[in-house]
Amino acid sequence: MDLSEKSEPGHSQDHPSGRRVLIIGYERHSEDSLEKQLASLDCPFMHAAGSADALRQLRDTPFAVVITDPETSIQEDLALVTEIRRVRPGVRVIVLAPGGTPEELIEALRQRVFLCQVAPLNAREIARYTASALEASTSHSGIEVLSADRDWISIRMNSDMLNAERLTAFFKQFRMTLPNRPPEEMMIAFEEILHNAIEHGAQNDPSKLLEVAAVRTKRAFVFYISDPGKGFRPDAIPHAASADDLTRHIEVRNKSGMRPGGYGILLASGIVDELIYSEIGNEVLLIKHMDASERRQSAYEESWILSSGDETLKC
Amino acid sequence: MSLKMRTREANGIVIIDLSGQITLGEASASVRDEVRDQTSHGSRKILLNLADVTYIDSAGLGELTAAFMSVKNRGGELKLLNLTKRVRDVMQITKLYTVFDVHDDERKAIASFAS
DSSP, X not given: OOHHHHHSTTTXXXXXXXXXXXXXXXXXXXXXXXXXXXXXXXXXXXXXXXXXXXXXXXXXXXXXXXXXXXXXXXXXXXXXXXXXXXXXXXXXXXXXXXXXXXXXXXXXXXXXXSEEEESSOOHHHHHHHHHHHHHSOSSSOOEEEEEEETTEEEEEXXXXXXXXXXXXXXXXXXXXXXXSOOOTTHHHHHHHHHHXXXXXXXXXXXXXXXXXXXXXXXXXXXXXXXXXXXXOOTTOOTTSOOSSOSSHXXXXXXXXXXXXXXXXXXXXXXXXXXXXXXXXXXXXXXXXXXXXXXXXXXXXXXHHHHHHOGGGXXX | OOEXXXXXXXXXXXEEEEEEEEOTTHHHHHHHHHHHHHHHTTOOEEEEEEEEEEEEOHHHHHHHHHHHHXXXXXXXXXXXXXXXXXXXXXXXXXXXXXXXXXXXXXXXXXXXHHO
């Protein structure tokens, strides 16, 4: 099943022929500018002075990717995304914004923008995602929001690595907008287990679907990942490293033609407090507890942020 | 590609300077290819300088470990230099720092091969 075809009719039919990027906003010439980074990745780009100019250029010329002005808000950019899709349904949009609330980031994900990043922006990272957007297949690119609020987000996605990278980027941004946020390293654990679900559970087949949920409670952060595979027994995977022997699995992987690796579960289990697989092994929970001191700190941060208003959410 | 490499030599030691992210895909495979290329040309003493590696995932760890074993099986040595905090954290979580000989000073790292 291809989630992108379900919600974006014409996506595959109207794939832009140009491998070009349209950047909205004034041209920047600093050493670490997006333009410089895109040039280093051989991504051809043009500029639009603003939204109206961008739409005019899109009517005349096919672009594969549009990058919004980092000085306009997510809400403004999402309104523009609707207009862009009327003109060029297949174009991928990278939303850059000076700040954002959890709800705005969720809305960007619902609107299926390719990526949404808020300040402080990392030009190198954005250029890297832009290159991925240019190279990506038009099909199997879907991430569908099933339900979402700031404490519970449920996602369905086609199982490919680019989707995993996009979803992880979303959760990293989302995490930064939360007053009571999970530790940064939990995103490493999430990405590792998501990669396993794609590679081993869905056999790298992008037509297969994964389900992902992220839940925030008062005392814990939880990720849930479900893949369509046959499952496995976590204590019986010879191609994965064990804490008892960190290198024995290398030979197993060599003989079976697998790429080097096998440290994903070991790494994830060293980060989260609990890594719980279902009986079959195709569903997993990653749980990170917050200790009392962290909860006190979060309560303090939350009260400070609530009293400071939205400005504190802006970077 | 999110990883750049530059290879140089000092006192008979091949030093590979890595910059960027060693993650699943092309980037981590390029480390494997470079180490394989060096060993195929007879190099047996290899120092990976990770000073500018901003991130490594489990696939990257797998590449480093596979390269380490490959060089070791050929009678050589592969050592690590200048781990950034993020790389060091990941190495400590997985306890892989017990597998590698890790250095913070290039001169001392080079000298350690001779001994």
